Amino acid sequence: MFNLANRITLARIFIVPAIVALLMFPGRITCLAAVVLFALASVTDVIDGHIARRSNMVTSFGKFLDPLADKILIGSVMIMLVELGWIAGWIAIVIIARELMVTGLRAVAADEGLVIAADKFGKMKTVMQMFALVPLMLHYPWFGLDPNPAGQFMLYIALFLTVFSGFNYLYTFYGNWLKEGAGRA
Template identity: 65%
Template sequence: MFNLANKITLARILIVPFVVILLYFPGKMTNLIAFFLFFIASATDMLDGFVARREGIVTSFGKFLDPLADKLLICSVLVMLSYLGWVPAWITIVIICRELIVTGLRAMAADEGIVIAADRYGKLKTIMQMLACGPLIIHEPLFGIPVAWLGEILLYIALVLTVFSGGNYLYGFYRNWLQETASS
């Protein structure tokens, strides 16, 4: 349960409160430190999966923990960015609602013995959300570049992917449910 890949994932979760605390006190330096920690946490998302596959230590706990860590990181940052007025609250609400719906669907499916794995749209959505949050955390122009503007554009792309991938999960769940009902 506590193999190297899962420890990396747990480290991602442990970084979240530090990012939130730093964003609670916005300023050029605290934003940059929060960005740096967010970047490290985001990078561990790829690292833990790579380690698990390479070492052959993919576990059910890891399959549960990895997407949970992503959701905690992204949702916590978006809540803080909305609190600061840097991200419209409705975007944060849509993203959090999608995450709750998909998590609920996965739990219901798992109860029926059906695994709804992350698809390419869900993975792309997570990557785009992480790419959007980085510049939004920095917020201030960096070397004269308005990075918050880039973050806003990426966030709207992430929002479209979020809604689309959520609909894709709903469709997949419905399709599997129909198959299970027909075979019963």
């Protein structure tokens, strides 16, 4: 259960309080430090999956923990950015609500013996959310460039992917549920 891949995933979760603490006191240095920790945490998302697959360490605990770590990381940062007034609250609500919906669908599917794996749109959504949050956390102009417009633009792309992938999960769940129900009849 606590193999190397899962320990890396847990480390991603344990980095979140430090990121939140840094964002509680926004300034150029604290925001930069938060971005460095966020980037480190984001990279662990790739590393833990690679290690788990390459070393045959894929576990049920890891399948549960990895997406949870992403949700905690991204959701926490988004909530802090709303608190700071750096992003609109409704965007965070839509993104977090989608994550809760997909988690609920996966739980229902698992109860029915179905597995709804992450698809390419869900993975693209996570990557775009992570890329969008970096310039938004930097917030202050750097070398004469304001990172916020790029962050806001990427955030809207992430929002679109979030909604699209959420509907895709609903469609997949419904299709699997119909097939499974037809097979039982």
